[in-house]
Amino acid sequence: MTRLDRRALFASGAAAALLAATGLSAQAGPRAGGTLRVAVPREGDVLGLIARRAVFETLTEIGPDGALRGELASAWDSDADARVWHFDLREDVRFHDGSPLRAADVSASLARLPRLASAQELSPRRLRLAMTQPVPDLPLLLAKDHFLIAPNGQFGATLADAVGTGCYRVTSARDGRQFRAVRVADHHRTGRAGWAEAVEIIVIPDAAVRAEALCDGFVGATVLPQADAIRARGEYRCHPSADDMQIAFSSQVGAPERIGPTTSLGDLRIAERWWLAET
Template sequence: MTRIDRRALFTSGAAAALLAATGTALADTPRVGGILRLAVPRDGRLMEQVARGAVFDTLTEIGADGLLRSELASNWSSSPDARIWQFDLRSDVSFHSRQPLSAEDVVASLSDSGFRDMYSAQIDVRTLNSIRISLGSSNPHLPYLLADGRFAICAKGEAKVDLAMANGTGCYRVERARAGRDFRATRVSNHYKTGQAGWVDTVELIVIPDAAVRAEALRDGYVDVAALPAPDGLVTRGSFHYHPSATDMALAARMDVGMPRTIGRRSALDDGRITERWWRL
């Protein structure tokens, strides 16, 4: 695997950086089960990001430790000039509809996402489980770029716009999605990431417009994680994890929320995979 520096775009396990803010060493081994409830503001950006990160996968991802790794792609290679790329796909992946992942799904998804125009690319099915990407110009960073949530893979011909109808390959299947209100998804059994991600049984996102009410919901145990701009006296310092700090806060979490010991050092809100990387102690 390749260590990421400034090219560690889009995802980095950064919401797990709550751990770094507290300096607390939490359990290395996640516990499977439980519910993770996240309170978010009404603007929809965080809710959409976290929900889609739970439901959809990309060809590659940036792990919680900041390393590039495969996701739907099992491996990849390029021509010497980094213009022609081949990505081989995992053979053990199915959509939530139980339809097996195929190269046609990947080609259709990347084409619909705007990737083709963005990089002057030609995307072709090479075999049932591999694709070829021919770029308009050399780009050695392509595997990093494909970790962007914009390039999530869905079943061919199915739009990714309506979250309530989302058919992805992620750890969580949508149970309920109401724009501006809430989102609920349940863990997929026998998922290809079982034992590596998707620890909690259920993920719930709840829209609470007022930051003070979100803080109160966290304090009183109605939610486990909250997007907060400041502690504002409702959250007792020392009883919660704060990120980046209690005086410059983006997120706060209960002490019984576990997270990876080794983390990337990026913004708390740039990681749509927080539902995979957090667990209940």
């Protein structure tokens, strides 16, 4: 039904390409406001991938420019062998239930981190991770969506129960069907991420119907639409190309202009990094 393997797209570095957009020279940059609506297929749990990145955060992140930077971590260092790591946590972070982020939340969330020998909370905002062998790329590894941070490591049985520190707080969700979240006021990344006032993700199994939803203005972006239907209805931005349309979006939607060429994000951070060019 499609020219690319969905599992490879959404579980590998190919997902990073969906964060890069072309033809945005007319846009001044991100702007706040509006509701960002995205149509996605059922396969590959695309809804869950986008939603979890809206709700949860990781210790580190790879920015749209491809640079590694802190997300929940404010600083980190290791011993000479890269076997013992220390991470300092931001002081201005709270979960959506109002509780402050603590090192204990991080250690519980990272219980399944590969090659982890032990996790020790040195203080409420300082964590020591001892590895079974040298892991020089640990900060890069911790940017992946396998290592999201939740209160006491509890991610909730369903998306509706999800409580994180991300830019968006869940207001309604049905796993595999729909998701809606609103922007968290005074979030620690305000002005750098989380542009839309609200984010809605709708599962539409049929590629032709997803294309129709975009062309009719029901959604601002759609993943894996029927390409011929998009081409027949007018000019829409797409990536990576019009011939290989993995994602299409209208002129009312803005996205990061570029991303590091060697970066592998392994996630879809549309909710926090895309915006409404017109609100």
